[in-house]
Amino acid sequence: MPASILVIDDEPLIRDTLAEFLQQEGFEATACASGEAGLELAGKRAFDVALCDINLPGIDGLDVLQRLLQLNPETFVVLITAYATVETAVEAFQKGAQDYLMKPILLPEVSRKIRRLLEQRDVRLENQWLRRELHREAETHPEMVLGRSAAMKRTMDLARKVAPTPSTVLILGESGTGKELLARALHRMAQAAKPTSGKFLALNCAAIPADLLENQLFGHRKGAFTGADKDTPGVFVAAGEGTLFLDEIGELPPATQAKMLRAIEQKEILPVGASEPVKFQARILAATNKDLAKEVAGGRFRNDLYYRLNVMALTLPSLRERVEDLPELAEFLLAKHSNAMGKGFSGLSREAMQSVLANPWPGNIRELDNAMQRAAILGEPPLVQACDLPGGPASPLSPFAVENLAEAYARFERMHLERILVETPEKKDAAKRLGIGVSSLYRKIEEHGLGTAEG
Numbered sequence: 001m002p003a004s005i006l007v008i009d010d011e012p013l014i015r016d017t018l019a020e021f022l023q024q025e026g027f028e029a030t031a032c033a034s035g036e037a038g039l040e041l042a043g044k045r046a047f048d049v050a051l052c053d054i055n056l057p058g059i060d061g062l063d064v065l066q067r068l069l070q071l072n073p074e075t076f077v078v079l080i081t082a083y084a085t086v087e088t089a090v091e092a093f094q095k096g097a098q099d100y101l102m103k104p105i106l107l108p109e110v111s112r113k114i115r116r117l118l119e120q121r122d123v124r125l126e127n128q129w130l131r132r133e134l135h136r137e138a139e140t141h142p143e144m145v146l147g148r149s150a151a152m153k154r155t156m157d158l159a160r161k162v163a164p165t166p167s168t169v170l171i172l173g174e175s176g177t178g179k180e181l182l183a184r185a186l187h188r189m190a191q192a193a194k195p196t197s198g199k200f201l202a203l204n205c206a207a208i209p210a211d212l213l214e215n216q217l218f219g220h221r222k223g224a225f226t227g228a229d230k231d232t233p234g235v236f237v238a239a240g241e242g243t244l245f246l247d248e249i250g251e252l253p254p255a256t257q258a259k260m261l262r263a264i265e266q267k268e269i270l271p272v273g274a275s276e277p278v279k280f281q282a283r284i285l286a287a288t289n290k291d292l293a294k295e296v297a298g299g300r301f302r303n304d305l306y307y308r309l310n311v312m313a314l315t316l317p318s319l320r321e322r323v324e325d326l327p328e329l330a331e332f333l334l335a336k337h338s339n340a341m342g343k344g345f346s347g348l349s350r351e352a353m354q355s356v357l358a359n360p361w362p363g364n365i366r367e368l369d370n371a372m373q374r375a376a377i378l379g380e381p382p383l384v385q386a387c388d389l390p391g392g393p394a395s396p397l398s399p400f401a402v403e404n405l406a407e408a409y410a411r412f413e414r415m416h417l418e419r420i421l422v423e424t425p426e427k428k429d430a431a432k433r434l435g436i437g438v439s440s441l442y443r444k445i446e447e448h449g450l451g452t453a454e455g
Contacts, residue, residue, distance in 0.1 A: 003118055006047040007031040008038035008064065009080060010056055014105065018051060021107050027114070035059035039067050046072040048121070049114050051101070053080045062095060069096045076117040080105065120383065149325045151317040155182075162312050163189035168264060170309045171287040173316030176366030179287040180247060182316060186285060187243040198242025198282065201235050206248035214256055215272055224273025236269045239282035249309065250290035250301060261305045319361040319368065320419065330356045333369050334384060337376035344381045351386040359390075414448040421450065
């Protein structure tokens with residue numbers, strides 16, 4: 001349906017000209033000569049936009065503005081004035097006006113302002129719907145907040161199958177991809193399947209000095225060392241029947257790796273200073289951003305521990321591999337920080353979203369989360385702008401900087417090929433990753449001017 005516009009102006013020529021022009025532009029226009037008449041119309045139906053002269057007989061435009069917004073807060077009000085001053089403009093915006101028009105009125109400017117406001121409304125409504133859907137999913141399936149792309153769907157489908165089992169799970173992925181979020185989701189799903197009093201405990205193996213790590217993991221007995229005045233359980237025992245998440249397990253010292261292997265194999269640990277082992281019940285989840293197979297080949301990680309941990313592996317894709325998740329993730333994270341700060345953001349502008357989509361996000365979800373927090377601090381509601389984000393507007397070479405589908409596809413194909421060829425220089429292996437024949441890969445390299453096809 002066409003957008004509905006209410007025109008309130010006591011000058012017949014301006015009123016009639018605006019109404020006729022707006023109808024020609026495809027809008028539904030209703031005109032009246034006074035504030036009282038305009039308010040009566042607005043009381044019977046909601047208008048998308050109201051154009052209102054400030055100087056009206058009877059109720060003046062600023063009073064009409066406030067009453068219109070009381071009747072329908074969603075109406076955009078644009079004030080018309082022949083004598084704009086800074087003070088008048090400030091007062092108008094403070095009372096809720098979205099914009100103003102100067103007399104003599106330029107009709108193309110009227111159309112441009114209205115269309116811009118309606119576009120903002122559509123973005124806001126879409127963002128509100130998106131946030132409702134995200135929060136609904138978060139309430140019923142908390143793990144779905146992580147994403148809905150094909151790559152994430154594969155990971156989450158596997159996670160749902162392994163969650164109710166006691167199996168050890170190794171979570172792989174680049175730094176910042178949300179490995180602890182996935183571990184917590186596994187814990188929640190396990191608790192939903194079989195509720196226990198167990199808790200979720202997380203320990204970053206890289207953040208604790210080697211000489212203190214074993215004490216944190218396995219605990220100690222009274223008198224084991226100076227200052228040990230009582231028995232203290234480590235995280236294995238403290239997690240009870242719950243989940244113990246060991247992050248950055250690739251950083252374990254060799255001596256601790258041997259003790260970790262026994263703990264996982266026997267479901268028991270030996271506290272520092274103890275002579276008898278202690279059984280534990282917690283389920284073990286481990287995570288690393290290292291390639292443990294390479295660490296094993298290099299002699300830096302025990303082969304037997306690697307296979308004990310790798311009973312079931314879940315790999316979290318980087319944001320580069322799940323671009324389609326970026327809009328939902330950005331909106332969700334912005335809403336989180338906006339609500340925490342009481343800022344009232346309704347979403348991101350089109351240009352800001354283009355900037356988000358064009359950014360490779362090497363720091364993944366952690367970097368995106370920081371960017372949304374920064375935007376919530378620096379930006380002004382209702383929409384985050386591209387200038388509020390690191391990196392600014394989208395690159396002109398980005399597929400998201402064009403609207404033509406064929407050109408956007410070609411740009412994305414080039415970017416994807418470049419990434420795969422950098423990661424996998426051997427053409428045969430690269431073609432296999434891309435799911436195409438080697439001859440097709442050579443042809444695409446030539447089409448996109450990606451250098452020589454040798455290798």
